[in-house]
Amino acid sequence: MDGSVQTNSSHGQSISAFLAGIERRAFRHAEIALKHREDALDAVQDAMLKLVQRYADKPSIEWSPLFWSVLRSRITDIRRRRRVRSVLVGWMGSTNDADEGPVWEPADPTPGPAHLHSDRESYRALSTALQALPRRQREAYQLRVLEGLDVADTARAMGCSEGSVKTHTSRAMDALRRQLEDWR
Amino acid sequence: MNANDIETTLRARAAFNASVDSIDADTRRRLRESRLQAQHGAQRRARWIWPAGAALTAALVLVVLLPRTPHVPVATAPTTMTTIAQPAIATTTTRTRGDIASIADITAPDPVNVDAIEAADPDMLSDIEFYGWLAKQPNANASGD
Numbered sequence: 001m002d003g004s005v006q007t008n009s010s011h012g013q014s015i016s017a018f019l020a021g022i023e024r025r026a027f028r029h030a031e032i033a034l035k036h037r038e039d040a041l042d043a044v045q046d047a048m049l050k051l052v053q054r055y056a057d058k059p060s061i062e063w064s065p066l067f068w069s070v071l072r073s074r075i076t077d078i079r080r081r082r083r084v085r086s087v088l089v090g091w092m093g094s095t096n097d098a099d100e101g102p103v104w105e106p107a108d109p110t111p112g113p114a115h116l117h118s119d120r121e122s123y124r125a126l127s128t129a130l131q132a133l134p135r136r137q138r139e140a141y142q143l144r145v146l147e148g149l150d151v152a153d154t155a156r157a158m159g160c161s162e163g164s165v166k167t168h169t170s171r172a173m174d175a176l177r178r179q180l181e182d183w184r
Numbered sequence: 185m186n187a188n189d190i191e192t193t194l195r196a197r198a199a200f201n202a203s204v205d206s207i208d209a210d211t212r213r214r215l216r217e218s219r220l221q222a223q224h225g226a227q228r229r230a231r232w233i234w235p236a237g238a239a240l241t242a243a244l245v246l247v248v249l250l251p252r253t254p255h256v257p258v259a260t261a262p263t264t265m266t267t268i269a270q271p272a273i274a275t276t277t278t279r280t281r282g283d284i285a286s287i288a289d290i291t292a293p294d295p296v297n298v299d300a301i302e303a304a305d306p307d308m309l310s311d312i313e314f315y316g317w318l319a320k321q322p323n324a325n326a327s328g329d
Contacts, residue, residue, distance in 0.1 A: 016223060023215045024204045041211070045218035052222045119206070122199035145193055146200050173189050176196070183195050 015056050018063050019048050026071055029142050032127045033075045033135075043078055047071040068143055068157035122183070129179040133172055136160075140168035141176070 023044060030040035047070045055066045130138050136158070143154045144165060154169075155162045207215075 016219070019219045019222070020216075023219055024207050024212070025200075027207065027211065027215055028200065028204050037211070041214055041218065044215065045222065048219055048222035049225055053225070119199055119202035122195060123203040126196050126199045127203075146197060173192070177188055177192050180192055180196075183192060 015052060015060070015063065018060065018067075019051070022064070022067060023048065025147065026067070029146075030071060030075055032130050032142070033138070034078060035131065039078050043071060043074040046074045050074075065149065065153040065156040068147070068149070069159065072139060072157060125180060125182065129176050132179065133175055136164075137168045137172035137175065140165050141172035144169045145173070
């Protein structure tokens with residue numbers, strides 16, 4: 001079992017290497033979806049744990065859609081938990097809005113040259129635009145466009161049909177084109 | 185996909201990739217720790233899941249077998265006595281040919297002890313031989329009725 005946790009012999013890729021290569025991107029996606037750094041870290045950790053525990057023996061070619069599917073589910077769980085907490089807090093008379101969590105800013109404290117500043121501004125605009133999208137459109141765009149998954153893998157990760165993926169992606173691109181007009 | 189979409193897509197990818205590359209050191213460290221914990225957690229689970237599964241299986245086997253254990257001596261003793269002490273009943277009641285054969289197997293004379301049995305009780309030996317012969321007869325089941 002230890003061997004299967006570490007390496008998938010049929011494809012030779014280590015699951016450790018797979019996770020090492022995907023963890024930062026997963027964190028950024030989770031951070032955009034949850035607008036909260038700690039929740040994003042929790043979601044990524046849970047997704048990694050679940051992938052290792054349940055799917056390490058799968059062919060490595062399946063790890064990517066499986067991982068994104070697990071992460072998406074985890075993000076959904078966290079958002080649902082926030083809503084419940086928000087309701088409970090509302091009943092107790094607090095005026096805090098727990099649904100949105102703390103005010104989120106794209107994390108990049110490192111000062112850099114002008115092109116880094118430009119990248120940071122571009123990412124800030126992109127993340128804001130993505131957060132304004134409906135959830136399914138945002139997920140489709142993140143997986144299909146930013147992660148480069150094909151339609152079939154995106155559909156697997158999202159748990160929907162390939163036609164739905166195409167529709168969500170197209171609508172997301174239309175919306176982002178309008179919202180990011182400043183880029184042109 | 186038109187030119188505007190291509191431009192937007194390329195720039196979005198570039199911005200996202202740059203943000204991934206610029207993740208701060210503390211977040212990178214925590215992600216690395218999370219990955220190691222996930223792997224070690226899975227290995228810990230793999231280590232204890234087999235002993236736990238074996239223990240659970242053993243417990244289930246015990247639960248299934250324990251209530252039946254007291255029946256074993258109670259059921260065995262009378263059965264043995266019946267097969268040895270009541271062969272005549274077996275041949276005159278509804279016992280099947282299989283029952284008679286099994287009784288004959290159980291009561292078949294041990295070749296080693298034939299002399300001892302004959303010396304102790306010649307009639308017993310003849311009875312045993314009779315039941316052995318009876319078990320081999322094709323109409324054994326019906327003949328006694």
